[in-house]
């Protein structure tokens with residue numbers, strides 16, 4: 001019988017499901033029940049006991065002095081900027097290829113996100129583009145460590161030092177990763193982590209800020225707790241909001257953290273095997289794992305495809321066909337220049353009106369990010385890397401199978 005793509009009615013390469021996410025066991029049930037029975041469900045007084053325990057353990061694990069837990073990994077960055085006094089009239093440099101939250105955060109703080117392109121090997125923020133975008137109003141850089149990569153933190157930190165800027169690391173994808181022996185999120189002034197449902201250290205919702213600076217940690221605690229004073233003297237009310245996370249979620253983060261290292265290591269071992277096998281697939285490469293990454297961890301494993309190797313079709317068609325073969329994947333984030341949010345007429349931000357020229361995506365050009373998003377980017381599900389060698393082999397076989405059917409792929413693209 002002749003082979004057919006699963007999306008065209010053939011048999012899937014991997015009919016059985018990959019391990020699903022999140023992982024929940026008796027320890028999770030026990031700790032949430034314990035928190036439930038404690039009667040202390042809310043996040044006030046901040047921090048609650050489960051919150052404080054998680055923050056201490058997670059900060060220690062990642063290598064930072066202070067952790068501040070809050071409702072998600074978007075407000076974390078907004079709070080970091082506010083704690084640094086960054087707001088109206090200030091500029092914050094962000095990469096062109098990331099989740100929109102990275103740019104929402106400066107906007108929510110009242111600052112202008114200044115978008116720059118990513119670099120081609122890793123799709124991390126391009127250090128040269130960062131330096132070129134610095135103006136007298138620039139106050140901070142947000143570096144996003146997407147997928148398995150870490151941005152070139154040596155270059156970013158050197159630029160920040162030269163221009164007296166703060167660096168915030170968006171580590172939503174990156175708990176556990178290390179750069180030259182240092183945990184990510186502990187290199188810049190703040191590290192921001194997300195615990196949203198799909199993330200690899202999850203409680204369904206939540207976000208953690210890490211910092212070594214005690215005064216900034218107090219300020220962040222205050223901002224998320226309606227501005228309540230957090231200094232010893234009980235004074236210094238801040239302008240804040242209620243971004244506290246409840247204790248049921250915080251409890252769950254404790255049991256999830258206990259399982260995290262084993263899950264991370266399992267993914268890393270299989271990812272290294274995947275990188276070896278990738279060499280067998282022409283026109284497909286994993287985003288570069290820099291030798292300075294001394295501990296590998298990832299949320300999604302990102303690969304770049306060349307359309308010519310897949311019958312000339314783009315990543316959206318390949319992702320649909322891969323999904324049908326049982327290999328879960330996604331085309332990834334759009335380039336910032338394509339997000340309608342940043343159209344000046346949609347943004348009510350006074351600062352955006354003031355800088356309408358800079359915020360007009362029609363005038364933006366980020367060739368690397370735009371080509372990645374429109375043609376090349378594939379985010380492979382983390383479960384593929386928790387199914388042993390067989391799981392990886394199936395993913396490789398699915399790519400090879402697609403390459404044997406360029407006509408069928410082209411037909412799909414034209415439907």
Ligand SMILES: Cc1ncc(COP(=O)(O)O)c(C=O)c1O
Nearest residue numbers: 072073074099101172194195196
């Ligand atoms: C790179 C990046 N930054 C920030 C966020 C925001 O996190 P949250 O959904 O917890 O607000 C996410 C994911 O959701 C993300 O992928």
